[in-house]
Amino acid sequence: ICCSFEHCKFTTEWLLSRTRHRPKIAVVCGSGLSLLAESVSNKQVFRYEDIPNFSVSTVPSHDGHLVFGNVKDKSCVFMQGRFHLYEGYSLCKVTFPVRIFKLMGVETIIVTNASGGLCQDFKVGDIMIIKDHINLPGFAGQHPLCGPNDERFGIRFPCMSDAYSKELRKLVLNISAELGYSNFVREGVYCMVSGPNFETIAEARMLHILGSDSVGMSTVPEVTVAKHCGLRVLGLSLITNKVSLDYSREEKVNHEEVLHISKMRAEMLQKVLNTFIARSHQVEAINSN
Ligand SMILES: O=P(O)(O)O[C@@H]1C[C@H](O)[C@@H](CO)O1
Numbered sequence: 054i055c056c057s058f059e060h061c062k063f064t065t066e067w068l069l070s071r072t073r074h075r076p077k078i079a080v081v082c083g084s085g086l087s088l089l090a091e092s093v094s095n096k097q098v099f100r101y102e103d104i105p106n107f108s109v110s111t112v113p114s115h116d117g118h119l120v121f122g123n124v125k126d127k128s129c130v131f132m133q134g135r136f137h138l139y140e141g142y143s144l145c146k147v148t149f150p151v152r153i154f155k156l157m158g159v160e161t162i163i164v165t166n167a168s169g170g171l172c173q174d175f176k177v178g179d180i181m182i183i184k185d186h187i188n189l190p191g192f193a194g195q196h197p198l199c200g201p202n203d204e205r206f207g208i209r210f211p212c213m214s215d216a217y218s219k220e221l222r223k224l225v226l227n228i229s230a231e232l233g234y235s236n237f238v239r240e241g242v243y244c245m246v247s248g249p250n251f252e253t254i255a256e257a258r259m260l261h262i263l264g265s266d267s268v269g270m271s272t273v274p275e276v277t278v279a280k281h282c283g284l285r286v287l288g289l290s291l292i293t294n295k296v297s298l299d300y301s302r303e304e305k306v307n308h309e310e311v312l313h314i315s316k317m318r319a320e321m322l323q324k325v326l327n328t329f330i331a332r333s334h335q336v337e338a339i340n341s342n
């Protein structure tokens with residue numbers, strides 16, 4: 054096993070002995086969204102290649118930096134770049150950082166990504182709060198929790214019907230309204246495919262019929278492992294393109310377009326995120342009541 058409890062513990066202790074930060078919130082920055090980590094104070098950066106047992110980023114715009122820092126008075130850790138199944142990594146490698154965060158004392162994980170809009174009401178540039186997901190690779194056995202279950206992380210058969218915290222979603226909706234962003238902040242179902250190709254029209258139609266509002270190539274394994282080990286999860290997906298459901302449409306998606314849109318919207322997402330992090334204690338209060 055390449056990502057055993059002992060491997061996780063070793064990496065966690067390696068990091069804890071090199072930083073004074075003790076983050077309670079972790080953020081995974083999706084494609085083109087590295088900016089989310091830029092405004093932190095008291096910043097400390099580790100390169101993925103220097104961290105024992107970590108993988109390296111191979112996708113353009115996924116910088117490969119683990120950034121510790123404060124947002125207001127909250128200590129956070131940011132992944133500038135994530136690992137994807139299509140890069141050739143096993144799902145245990147893809148989700149390894151999530152367990153490190155758990156062992157470091159993180160309580161809430163915020164996963165962000167770029168995705169294609171299937172819901173016909175969505176516009177390019179919308180922010181979709183993920184309310185649920187479809188684990189398509191999981192149906193075919195590509196699942197991060199397959200294999201022996203280590204009870205020190207979580208139970209064998211975790212419940213996923215409440216993977217995305219209702220309270221956290223509500224807080225983001227409230228913040229979006231206060232910031233005047235309500236007309237482009239939505240809620241929806243994210244579907245993961247393995248990639249690396251974008252969808253055929255027939256595939257896109259199928260995913261839409263199955264109830265997916267957007268489609269991407271990440272997030273679901275991280276969320277599954279996060280829920281398994283008891284982290285609270287918030288998922289935010291930036292709709293970077295409309296997925297064609299119609300043979301007469303001529304649009305052709307590419308990674309550069311995805312990056313262009315996500316970089317354009319990253320500042321807004323950052324505003325939502327920073328306000329959310331500053332106020333996350335409000336949800337802690339709700340939960341402890
Ligand atoms: O890491 P995310 O899910 O944001 O990356 C998306 C999916 C592919 O990796 C890439 C396609 O442009 O962006």
Ligand SMILES: Nc1nc2[nH]cnc2c(=O)[nH]1
Pocket residue numbers: 167168169170246248250251252268269270293294295296306311
């Ligand atoms: N699978 C998939 N991933 C994406 N990431 C950003 N846009 C898309 C898309 O249209 N499809």
